[in-house]
Amino acid sequence: xxxxxxxAPLPDTSxxxxxxxxxxxxxxxxxxxxxxxxxxxxxxxxxxxxxGRTGVFRWPKSIWPSDLSFAPMMQFLNIEGVFxxxxxSFIAAGLTVVFSILLGAPAGYALARYSFRxxxxxxxxxxxxxxxxxxxLALPLTVSFIRIGLxxxxxxxxxxxxxLALPFAALVTQSLFMGIPRxxxxxxxxxxxxxxxxxxxxxxxxxxxxxxxTAIFAFVISWNEVFAASILTVRERTLTAYLLKxxxxxxxxxxxxxxxxxxxxxxxxxxxxxxxxFAVWGIASK
Amino acid sequence: xxxxxxxIPYALIAPSVLFLGALFIVPLVQTIWLSFSAGEGLSxxxxxxxxxxxxxxxxxxxxxxxxxxxxPLQVVLAxxxxxxxxxxxxxxxxxxxxxxxPLGVSDxxxxxxxxxxxxxxxxxxxxxxxxGLIPGPVGWLSQETPWALFFGIVLAEIWRAxxxxxxxxxxxxxxxxxxxxxxxxxxxxxxxxxxxRITLPLLKPSLQSALILRxxxxxEVFAVVYALGGRNFPVLAGEAYTWQNENQNYGVAAAYAVLxxxxxxxxxxxxxRALRTRPEQLP
Numbered sequence: 001x002x003x004x005x006x007x008a009p010l011p012d013t014s015x016x017x018x019x020x021x022x023x024x025x026x027x028x029x030x031x032x033x034x035x036x037x038x039x040x041x042x043x044x045x046x047x048x049x050x051x052g053r054t055g056v057f058r059w060p061k062s063i064w065p066s067d068l069s070f071a072p073m074m075q076f077l078n079i080e081g082v083f084x085x086x087x088x089s090f091i092a093a094g095l096t097v098v099f100s101i102l103l104g105a106p107a108g109y110a111l112a113r114y115s116f117r118x119x120x121x122x123x124x125x126x127x128x129x130x131x132x133x134x135x136x137l138a139l140p141l142t143v144s145f146i147r148i149g150l151x152x153x154x155x156x157x158x159x160x161x162x163x164l165a166l167p168f169a170a171l172v173t174q175s176l177f178m179g180i181p182r183x184x185x186x187x188x189x190x191x192x193x194x195x196x197x198x199x200x201x202x203x204x205x206x207x208x209x210x211x212x213x214t215a216i217f218a219f220v221i222s223w224n225e226v227f228a229a230s231i232l233t234v235r236e237r238t239l240t241a242y243l244l245k246x247x248x249x250x251x252x253x254x255x256x257x258x259x260x261x262x263x264x265x266x267x268x269x270x271x272x273x274x275x276x277x278f279a280v281w282g283i284a285s286k
Numbered sequence: 287x288x289x290x291x292x293x294i295p296y297a298l299i300a301p302s303v304l305f306l307g308a309l310f311i312v313p314l315v316q317t318i319w320l321s322f323s324a325g326e327g328l329s330x331x332x333x334x335x336x337x338x339x340x341x342x343x344x345x346x347x348x349x350x351x352x353x354x355x356x357x358p359l360q361v362v363l364a365x366x367x368x369x370x371x372x373x374x375x376x377x378x379x380x381x382x383x384x385x386x387x388p389l390g391v392s393d394x395x396x397x398x399x400x401x402x403x404x405x406x407x408x409x410x411x412x413x414x415x416x417x418g419l420i421p422g423p424v425g426w427l428s429q430e431t432p433w434a435l436f437f438g439i440v441l442a443e444i445w446r447a448x449x450x451x452x453x454x455x456x457x458x459x460x461x462x463x464x465x466x467x468x469x470x471x472x473x474x475x476x477x478x479x480x481x482x483r484i485t486l487p488l489l490k491p492s493l494q495s496a497l498i499l500r501x502x503x504x505x506e507v508f509a510v511v512y513a514l515g516g517r518n519f520p521v522l523a524g525e526a527y528t529w530q531n532e533n534q535n536y537g538v539a540a541a542y543a544v545l546x547x548x549x550x551x552x553x554x555x556x557x558x559r560a561l562r563t564r565p566e567q568l569p
Contacts, residue, residue, distance in 0.1 A: 027370060027373055027374070030370055031370060031374070031381060034367060034370070034385060035381065035384050035385070037445070038384055038385055038387055038388060038445070039384060039387075040403075041396075041399035041400055041402070041403060041445060042387070042399060044399065044402040044403055044408075044409055045395075045398060045399040045402045047402070048402040056405075056407065057407055058407065059407045059412070059415075059422075059423060060407075060411075060412040060415045060416060061407065061408070061409055061412040062412075063409065063412075099305075102301075103301050103302040103305050104302060106298040106299070106301065106302070107298060107299045107301075107302040109298055110294070110295040110296075110298035110299050111299075113295075114292075114294065114295035116295040116296065118296075119295075122299055122303065125303070125306060126306075129306070129310060130498065130499065130502070131498070131502065131550060131551055131554040132310075132314070132502070132547055132550060132551075133502055133503075133505060133506040133523075133543075133546050133547060133550050134310070135506060136317070136506065136523065136526065136543045136546055136547065137309075137310065137313040137314060137317060137543075138313075139313075139317060139320075139526065139530055139536065139539050139540055139543050140313050140316035140317045140320050140536070140540060141309075141313050141316075142530070142536070143536065144316075159309055160309060162305070162309070163305075163306065163309045163310050166302060166305065166306065170302060195294075220390045223392070224390070224391070224392030224393070224394075224395075225392075226392060226393060226394045226508065226509040227506070227508055227509070227523060227527065230527065230531070231527070231530055231531065240392055240394050240509070243394055243398075244394060244509060244512060247512055247513060247516065248516055252401075252405060255398050255401065255513075256398060256401075256402055258398065259394070259395045259397075259398030259399055259401075259402075259513075260395075262391070262392050262394065262395035262398075263391050263392075263395045263399070265390075266387070266389075266390025266391050266392070266395075267387055267390065269390055270383065270386055270387055270389060270390045271383060274379070274382070274383050274386070277382075277386060277389075277453055278453060278456050278457045278460065279457070
């Protein structure tokens with residue numbers, strides 16, 4: 001595992017700043033324990049996902065992989081409804097990304113560049129969402145969604161997921177745009193660009209990496225959400241809603257396969273945004 | 287530095303205001319209204335049915351118990367992680383990436399990952415068997431072993447959601463000027479004193495937002511519990527789900543929702559008061 005590669009003791013002690021070796025040993029032991037704590041459950045669910053029925057019921061288990069194959073995973077994906085659920089999850093998450101950026105980024109830009117009456121009221125509205133368990137608001141939406149035909153569609157699910165992601169997107173893009181000097185834009189106006197042109201040509205390219213990170217967070221928020229997705233769907237379930245539904249009756253190795261598929265994108269995405277993680281959360285939690 | 291007030295900022299925030307109005311404020315009001323309505327007129331019938339339900343007391347007790355146990359442990363663990371990471375000389379990025387992976391893991395997936403460890407023929411039992419502590423597969427997640435099940439859920443919750451506390455705290459730690467701690471060191475303050483007298487007070491805003499976020503989410507806990515214990519461990523959000531989807535009784539589900547919201551708001555208010563930072567205390 002990754003833990004072992006960085007655990008190797010450092011032979012050179014010629015650094016300017018070093019802890020006493022006993023304390024360093026302690027530090028790395030603790031660190032290795034923490035890394036194992038995070039990675040081991042993921043490793044075991046992966047073994048469960050690729051081990052199939054025999055793997056799940058083998059007793060006693062060895063922690064080393066044996067008899068792994070893609071067959072159990074393919075089997076799981078071929079179950080009626082699983083692939084559809086996977087697609088629905090992607091659609092809902094994709095739409096959540098689009099909506100939260102399209103609605104959140106302009107608001108973030110307004111907060112960063114203008115001072116206007118009602119600014120604080122708007123901030124309060126955005127912060128207020130954080131004190132509420134938002135997914136629970138899906139409960140009354142069932143009725144209105146049935147009435148307007150949004151019930152049981154990934155589109156409807158993405159709307160409530162956007163409520164979760166939008167405050168986040170607005171706050172993060174606000175600080176993103178604040179970090180881009182307004183003089184750049186003003187220079188573009190001087191050279192005859194309209195406001196929109198100046199934004200598209202000057203600000204947008206500079207903001208793009210941060211916007212991408214925001215988009216990825218929105219995706220993960222939607223991909224992982226269970227409660228609202230389960231309330232608002234019956235046939236067109238997202239993957240989380242599907243897994244929750246079959247939890248009681250499906251064999252263990254299918255559950256592990258589902259869990260593993262849920263985990264994979266998160267791991268990749270966290271890797272993709274690791275540079276932004278702390279900046280983004282520093283802003284969003286102010 | 288600010289531009290003259292015009293219609294532009296209003297046009298820019300209008301879509302999100304309308305959206306939050308339609309899908310945050312309206313459902314909020316609807317939930318409250320739904321919880322008080324039964325047939326014609328307002329009544330407390332839904333609340334009476336909720337309170338009269340067998341699982342109600344258990345759900346309240348379990349949800350509070352989980353929150354009270356899990357949230358403080360997460361904060362302590364995240365502080366320890368952040369301190370250790372800051373002492374690393376090499377591999378800090380890699381370590382941080384691994385430690386923050388659970389941040390992106392769904393509560394359902396976290397529950398399933400821990401299920402692979404804790405199920406009857408899982409890795410925990412295999413290890414206990416190898417050590418000669420148990421004669422064969424033992425069930426930890428059934429109704430007969432409520433404390434083992436509770437402990438399993440606590441583990442899964444700590445595993446999953448400590449990462450978010452860690453990220454918020456590290457983001458907060460980056461804002462604290464190094465000079466403060468260095469100055470204290472010159473005056474002979476021990477590492478523990480420096481942590482208690484300098485780092486912790488300056489970290490208060492970050493602690494506050496981490497606590498609010500985690501506590502609100504902890505009262506919503508649902509999928510982890512279902513993945514590990516099914517219906518064996520009733521929690522508030524799980525009851526709301528059951529009343530809505532299985533019993534098709536939207537009124538009682540709404541009553542549960544209002545209860546969860548009230549508890550979350552109360553917790554937020556407590557944190558805002560207890561961890562208030564006066565502006566002059568900020569660096």
